[in-house]
Amino acid sequence: MKKKRLPLLFLLLCVTSQVHADDSYPNWSLKGFGTLAFTGTDSKNLGFYRDTSQTQDVTQAWGISTDSSLGIQIDASISPTLHATAQWIARDHSGNFFEQNLEWAFLRWLIDDDLTLRIGRLGVDVFLLSDYRNVGYAYPWMRPPHEFYAYLGLYHFDGMDVTKKWNVGDGTLSLKSFAGYSHNQYQDKVTAHTIDFDFAIAGANVLYESGDWRFRASYGIAHNLSEPTKQLLNAMNDPLVKAFYPQISQLTSKVGFQNTDNHFYSLGVAYDDGVWLAQTEASYIIFAHDADIASGYLSVGRHFDKFTFYSLLGITKNFYKNVNVPQPAFPVPALLQLQQTVDSAINQIGMDEKSVSLGVRWDFYSNMAFKTQWTHYWLGDNGKYLWMKPAFGASSDSVNVWSVGIDFTF
Amino acid sequence: MKKLILITLLVLCCANLRAEIAVICNLENDSKQMTKQEVEEIFMGRSHLLPNGDFALPLDYLDLRPEFYNKLTNRPIEQIDAYWARIIFSGQASPPMKLQDEQTVIKTVSKNNGAVGYIDSKNVDKKLVRVLLLLK
Numbered sequence: 001m002k003k004k005r006l007p008l009l010f011l012l013l014c015v016t017s018q019v020h021a022d023d024s025y026p027n028w029s030l031k032g033f034g035t036l037a038f039t040g041t042d043s044k045n046l047g048f049y050r051d052t053s054q055t056q057d058v059t060q061a062w063g064i065s066t067d068s069s070l071g072i073q074i075d076a077s078i079s080p081t082l083h084a085t086a087q088w089i090a091r092d093h094s095g096n097f098f099e100q101n102l103e104w105a106f107l108r109w110l111i112d113d114d115l116t117l118r119i120g121r122l123g124v125d126v127f128l129l130s131d132y133r134n135v136g137y138a139y140p141w142m143r144p145p146h147e148f149y150a151y152l153g154l155y156h157f158d159g160m161d162v163t164k165k166w167n168v169g170d171g172t173l174s175l176k177s178f179a180g181y182s183h184n185q186y187q188d189k190v191t192a193h194t195i196d197f198d199f200a201i202a203g204a205n206v207l208y209e210s211g212d213w214r215f216r217a218s219y220g221i222a223h224n225l226s227e228p229t230k231q232l233l234n235a236m237n238d239p240l241v242k243a244f245y246p247q248i249s250q251l252t253s254k255v256g257f258q259n260t261d262n263h264f265y266s267l268g269v270a271y272d273d274g275v276w277l278a279q280t281e282a283s284y285i286i287f288a289h290d291a292d293i294a295s296g297y298l299s300v301g302r303h304f305d306k307f308t309f310y311s312l313l314g315i316t317k318n319f320y321k322n323v324n325v326p327q328p329a330f331p332v333p334a335l336l337q338l339q340q341t342v343d344s345a346i347n348q349i350g351m352d353e354k355s356v357s358l359g360v361r362w363d364f365y366s367n368m369a370f371k372t373q374w375t376h377y378w379l380g381d382n383g384k385y386l387w388m389k390p391a392f393g394a395s396s397d398s399v400n401v402w403s404v405g406i407d408f409t410f
Numbered sequence: 411m412k413k414l415i416l417i418t419l420l421v422l423c424c425a426n427l428r429a430e431i432a433v434i435c436n437l438e439n440d441s442k443q444m445t446k447q448e449v450e451e452i453f454m455g456r457s458h459l460l461p462n463g464d465f466a467l468p469l470d471y472l473d474l475r476p477e478f479y480n481k482l483t484n485r486p487i488e489q490i491d492a493y494w495a496r497i498i499f500s501g502q503a504s505p506p507m508k509l510q511d512e513q514t515v516i517k518t519v520s521k522n523n524g525a526v527g528y529i530d531s532k533n534v535d536k537k538l539v540r541v542l543l544l545l546k
Contacts, residue, residue, distance in 0.1 A: 033499055080458075080465040086499045104501050113459045123500060131500045138496040168456040172456060306488060317471055363488035409495050 002232070026074040035136040037067035037371075037405020046379075046395045047388030050143050051133075052153040053100075054092045055187045057388035065092040067143055067403055073104070081110040089134050095185025095194050098260040103134070103156050114165040122161055124154045125178065126203060126220040128268040128281055136407035140277065140308050140361045143371035143403075145297040146279060147314035147353050150386045154222065156183035157201050171210025178203055182222070189388055190344070197257075203264070214275040220264040224288070227258040232345060235338055245328045245335050254323055254346050260288035277301045277308070291320035291349055306364065312357040312375075322347050352383020372404040375376050430546050431478055432531035434516075434539040438523050439464070444542045450482050452526060454493070455503035460524060469508035469527035471515045475508075478528050481545040 040062030041048050047057025048066065051226030056065045066190035069091035076084045094100065123131030129144045130152060136142070143149075161179015166173045179202040186195050203220030227233065233256055235241065242249045264353035282296040294317055301310030325343040328335035359373030378398050379387070389395050433449055433531040435441065441461040451457035452466045460466045471478075483490065494505045509515050515527040520538045527539075534541055 029504070031498060033495060069501065073499060075498075077504065084502070087499065087501070097506070106501065108501065110458060113457060132496050135495050135499045138499065234425050272489070274483075274489060303486075305486070353444075365485075367491055369488075369492075373523070409491070409499075 002077070012235075025080070026076055026078045028073055030072065031410065032070070032072040033135050033137055033407070033409040034070040035068050035134075035407045036064070036221065037136075037403055038062050038064055039066040039142075039401065039405075041399050041401045043396050043399045045390040045393075046384070046399055047403050049150065049386060049388065050146075050398070051150040052186060052386065053094055053155065053184070055094050055192075056092050062268065068407055069135075071103070071134060076193060083108040083110070090189050091134065093185075094187040095196075098160055099183075100185055104176070117160065117161045117225045118162075119160045121156055121158050122178065123134050124152075124179070124182065124201065124220075125161070125176065125205065126154075126218055126264045126319070127152070128214070128216055128270060128279070135409075136371070136405075137367070137369055140301055140359070140371075141299070141312060141357070142359060142371050142405065145281075145299070145312060145314045146198040146293045146377075146386065147316035147355060148283065148297050150291065151285075151295075151316070151351065153186060154184055154199070154201075157199075159201075168208070169210060171208055171213075174207045174209075175225055176205050176207070181225075188230075195228045196226055197224070197228055199223060200225055212271055214270040216266075216268040216270075218264070218266050218268075222264070224260050224262075224263045227256060229257060229345060230253050232341060235344065241335070242336065244330055245338070247326045248328070248335075248338060248342055251323070251325065251346065254289055255342065257288055262287050275303055275312070276301065287318070289320065289346075291318050293318040293351060308360060308361040308363075309356075309410045310359055310361070312355075312359070314353070314355045314357075316351050316353050318349070318351045318385075321348060322382075329337055347377065347382070349385050350380075350382040351385045352380025353386065354378045354380075366407045367410065368406060370404075370406050373402070375401045377401065421477075428533040429474070429477070430544055431481060431528050431542040432532065432534050432541045433472060433526065433528045433534065433545065434519050435460075435542050436519055436521075437538070437540055439540065439542075441542065443469050446545070448541065449526070449543055452457070453479075453482065453506055454499050455505065460526070464524045467522055467525040467526060469515055469518055470506040470508045471482050471508055471512060471528055472508055474528060474530065478545070 039058050039060055044060055049057050050066050058066050069089050071087055073087040084107050084215040085104050088120050089101050089103055104121055106118045106122055109117045111181055115238045125131045132138050133144050133408055155181040161178035163174055163176040166174055182201050184197045188195055199222040200257040205218030208215045232253055236249055236252050263286040266283035270279040278300045280298040285293040287293055297314040299310055301308055323346045355375050355377045357373055357375040362370045364370050370403045425450055453468050479487055479490045497503050512529050512533055516538055517531055519525040519527045
């Protein structure tokens with residue numbers, strides 16, 4: 001697929017190099033970004049995903065779909081204050097290839113120099129990196145810290161955001177609030193079926209940028225409008241099941257998601273003085289069924305001319321309690337199967353992951369960066385929700401992930 | 411001969427590195443001189459307005475671009491490009507227009523009221539453009 005896109009890429013490069021040397025309106029531009037990367041692990045049976053939206057994992061057999069992507073963006077300035085942007089990214093994402101990969105499609109209205117309104121499809125902006133996670137060229141790592149971002153499959157929503165800026169001290173304080181509707185598709189890792197998640201989302205964040213520093217605090221809420229476990233709930237509520245396996249019917253409240261709320265709280269700091277760089281974030285997510293998630297990471301790096309060396313530590317854990325799913329009194333295959341499915345729906349959502357990474361970024365050419373990264377993951381007992389586990393049997397509790405690739409913009 | 415070319419190139423490069431950069435605007439622009447921070451705000455996409463309230467049209471001149479941003483922000487051009495990748499692709503702002511040669515910069519600035527560009531200070535023609543700031 002990548003190869004087929006190369007001629008297109010060159011065509012785009014030619015188009016973008018033509019600049020209109022005036023400020024007549026409307027004017028437009030075509031830009032893009034991408035990553036071509038190979039990723040692999042040292043595990044035979046534990047598959048690595050960049051995040052939960054993906055369909056393909058990688059193991060010992062290396063793959064390019066994990067960290068590779070190609071994005072194009074069309075910007076149109078209609079007047080000095082009105083601007084339109086659309087961005088589409090070719091990448092491994094579950095569900096509808098066109099719709100789910102349409103990341104941005106919005107109108108931006110500069111109401112005042114310090115007040116901006118955007119309406120349309122927008123990036124979900126709950127953490128420091130969340131609305132440019134695919135733009136590898138914009139950050140030093142191979143991918144956003146796994147413990148912090150892999151769980152966040154929510155990329156975009158349809159709605160609006162408003163940003164107001166103030167000059168405070170030597171820096172800029174901005175307050176952004178957003179609200180809208182988000183339709184997301186995920187692939188069930190076991191059945192490979194596509195599952196629809198629909199959320200009403202809203203949130204606000206405060207960002208203070210001054211010189212080498214960026215400080216951020218944010219809150220977001222995602223209200224589940226859909227019921228992704230509808231089929232399972234129907235099976236559990238079946239009159240026959242209720243009659244012969246009543247214990248399982250009592251567990252329906254532990255399975256459903258509809259009308260539950262997820263709350264995202266986070267704090268982040270990023271520092272880059274041109275020589276040293278550091279970034280850290282901490283988040284707490286209040287999640288359905290008391291499965292709250294606490295995550296954090298810390299990265300420290302140093303620039304040496306065109307090279308950037310970095311280290312990264314990450315941790316995530318959720319606090320769900322294992323629920324005993326009793327055996328059916330009549331151990332017929334259908335009921336045993338139901339017991340297993342309910343057990344995995346309730347008890348296989350554990351995240352317990354720590355990692356250490358070392359990597360280097362080399363800006364070897366204008367708008368191109370070579371990167372390589374090694375990460376060692378420790379996965380706690382029953383804490384492999386972000387990974388592809390074998391259907392049967394044990395899988396390793398620690399795994400190395402290597403990757404090498406090139407990020408570019410044009 | 412080869413040595414001569416090399417030496418000439420080196421001299422040219424060094425001369426280029428030591429060049430003083432003039433930030434220029436249209437003659438109609440009635441803004442007073444701009445501070446380094448005000449110029450940075452505009453070229454980094456954080457502000458869209460000139461001190462006189464007009465919409466700014468920042469222009470990059472490719473040959474001097476690395477040196478200009480280095481003088482302005484103290485950072486190498488790779489870090490500026492990575493910064494812009496974040497701003498552009500998270501839909502926040504558009505980068506300055508990139509122009510290939512100095513004459514085009516001067517021409518564009520002289521034709522557009524809000525334009526702000528930068529050129530080698532030796533090549534400033536005060537009949538065409540006004541200097542807002544000198545970066546040494």
